[in-house]
Amino acid sequence: MQKFEKKELKKKSENLSDWYNDVILKAELADYAPVKGCMIIRPYGYNIWENIQSYLDKKFKNLGVKNAYFPLFIPNSFLHKEKEHVEGFSPQLAVVTIGGGEKLKEPLIVRPTSETIMYDAYAKWINSWRDLPLLLNVWNNVIRWEKRTYLFLRTTEFLWQEGHTAHATSAEADSFARVILDIYKKFDEEELAVKIIAGEKSGAEKFAGAQSTYSLEALMPDGKALQMGTSHLLGDNFAKVFNIRYSDKEGKQQFVHQTSWAETTRVIGALVMVHGDDHGLILPPRIVPVQVAIVAIPIKSDQKEKDIFVDKIKNELSISGIRVEMDERYEDSVGRRFNYWEVKGVPLRIEIGEKEIKEGFLTVFRRDTFHKEKMNLVNFVQKISDLLDKIQVEALDRHRKFTEENTHTVDDYQEFKKIMKGKRGFIKSFWCENKECEAKIKNETKATSRVLPLDAPEEKGKCIYCGKAAKYRWYFAQAY
């Protein structure tokens, strides 16, 4: 097993951003790459991504979605076919101009997203109503050139899944986009233990080329909102551009209605930020690579007896499906080994030493609360499993409570400005849905509309900025 060096971890309570970068490096989730803006995802971080993939992939397949693969390179001309789409992505493109030693006639764009290259194929594949719905998903890497980057949260290259579906009707497409939103919300809350505010984006904030964008927003410890995923109703915008038509049951030609939706490695950043503390990561049990670390403490008496005891504990936990790792690095001090697992955010540490073996119990340490308990061996697997469930639930509860405490219902713009200058958070305010008001609010407070929750009741209100009639309270926040 790898040697570790204890270096002082920066404090979350002092500077979130410094701590965030530091804990990602020290917990070995990721490392900086020699190419500016790119990152290396190390095994401990990648294993979280594998857990995310495994969960979402199953859910998508249950809906009948199939995986496929589309090329990394997109002809420059393709991106220009949908006006809003190309305007949205142009500043962020990486362009291949040389291939096989020769200058290319048409430069190739390294995909920032795959709408255009996929829909060119959809036009070929879809002919009849019987070809619908077409439900595809791709797990791949995309490139969006970034000036200011941030590990996981904003990198020039990131990993994601992008789902792209085509349906016969607008209602069916919209309903599908919302089903995906629900899957993401359930995943983010129940697996990542991150409280989500889900809803629809404003015109200015929606995806380049979409009819509506549904989004998942989560509040970070610094009071800024992070977009955790999006599900877009594309309508027939792209269908008209790429000529994706089907003949309906009456033999009439119709345009398809489409959706696209994505969740990315960015959510790992949210996981780090939301749950960690001054001692390192705190990872929710369902998503963490290692749920229980067994730290065997050197003993003077019978080594064989110890090995049997430790192996029995490990095997019983493993067999029941709990992800356990053994730590027998006797050459390092116990304190450093404890620290190692704390920085990594492993939910439970089981300490086994002289006393535990003689008296037949386990010392179980909870990473989130720093609570230590003596656990007798009767039914210990069930008890550990229950404890992991409890930690999972409490993690979401903590973040739900934090989100509630930092969500303000505000009807006075001065108060709005004051909150955004101070602790920030979500602000629920009436807004007339006029782009100019939103732009001015952004300019004066750095806050933008995040979402209108899908279940927001229609009310009679006045726009927080201009005072004109407004129907809904939107969520505002400064965004990552």
Place this chain on the structure above:
Amino acid sequence: MQKFEKKELKKKSENLSDWYNDVILKAELADYAPVKGCMIIRPYGYNIWENIQSYLDKKFKNLGVKNAYFPLFIPNSFLHKEKEHVEGFSPQLAVVTIGGGEKLKEPLIVRPTSETIMYDAYAKWINSWRDLPLLLNVWNNVIRWEKRTYLFLRTTEFLWQEGHTAHATSAEADSFARVILDIYKKFDEEELAVKIIAGEKSGAEKFAGAQSTYSLEALMPDGKALQMGTSHLLGDNFAKVFNIRYSDKEGKQQFVHQTSWAETTRVIGALVMVHGDDHGLILPPRIVPVQVAIVAIPIKSDQKEKDIFVDKIKNELSISGIRVEMDERYEDSVGRRFNYWEVKGVPLRIEIGEKEIKEGFLTVFRRDTFHKEKMNLVNFVQKISDLLDKIQVEALDRHRKFTEENTHTVDDYQEFKKIMKGKRGFIKSFWCENKECEAKIKNETKATSRVLPLDAPEEKGKCIYCGKAAKYRWYFAQAY
């Protein structure tokens, strides 16, 4: 379910290459992409890749290998650090020169392989003997510019896994490279049902920068050999270039010894070529997305009774883990529906119509032999499962037999030339291991040395070309 159009499939028996492209398109494994040399992997093809991933990923993890992710872009200077490596890859590079609207100071290479960017990180991560072995694997996409491309077999972009390990000693690294070779061989033979000749590459054919390359070669129906995967012993070549050192137990600085190994989407091409026939694909049961297609035939009598019968068959097969798909496209003719599953190479088709329901039996059709049998319902799940196993074994047997029949032991160069002008195949000949002889043989016959099998006995022979003393019989063939 999708509508299909029956179009005449080209014949494998008439022109392998035309049939190959045609069957890939018609069976919907893949499609051409608008970017030259790239391909779209459609769900039916991608599902094969997912089955490949799932098998190999488990085997690698059992060895302690962990997955990670490294950047797509490699600084130009990195590739130039290892002389042979850059010479090997230079003609095939795609180069990004523009990022975020600006000309880049240093062009970025789209990875053709990740040795250089990974080993730069290894140098940072490896310090002590306790950091070893470092066993990482990456599932990603790579770009190698190709002038002449071929679906799956040679495309500018392809998917693969690349494993990269670092060890304390050369012996340990070599042993690891061979363990991986064994995993690939077992996979290719037992899952893909492709007979493998495994061995070591000659100096001219080894990987750019490797000390030795172990390779897996398979004979295609046209008598040409296809490289199915490689496992390289890199020695300390890259360690010296990237300064990857560890302090051993005595505190002395030592260079690590490395391996790298890969299997790619190319093997799907081999799967198609080796097993298909004039009627379409024939896919081995272990790797195929759909093992059994149930074709329900329209009946005049009780529809409900039929639905119950068909559902029961489907459910019992599914529950036992067999991958079944229902085909209830009554609006299409039975003949076209049979043809659809034949082109897709689904191993078994179960036909259920009037007679089957009344008399209580299944009509089971084997795609490989075109044999139809009446199967009574007693223990039918076990019988179907046994039949799938049998088909799997017989597929490998057929290819083993083909390979043996087309492997010639030759001591006379005129005969060598004659075979290579005719039906080709593998030729086992003594070779003095001199590069010049190999180059001349290639020039005159298009054949190169493929591998020296690891268990080849040392003999006293004469080089097939120059007549000088030679110790081993090498496998020669024309290569894809």
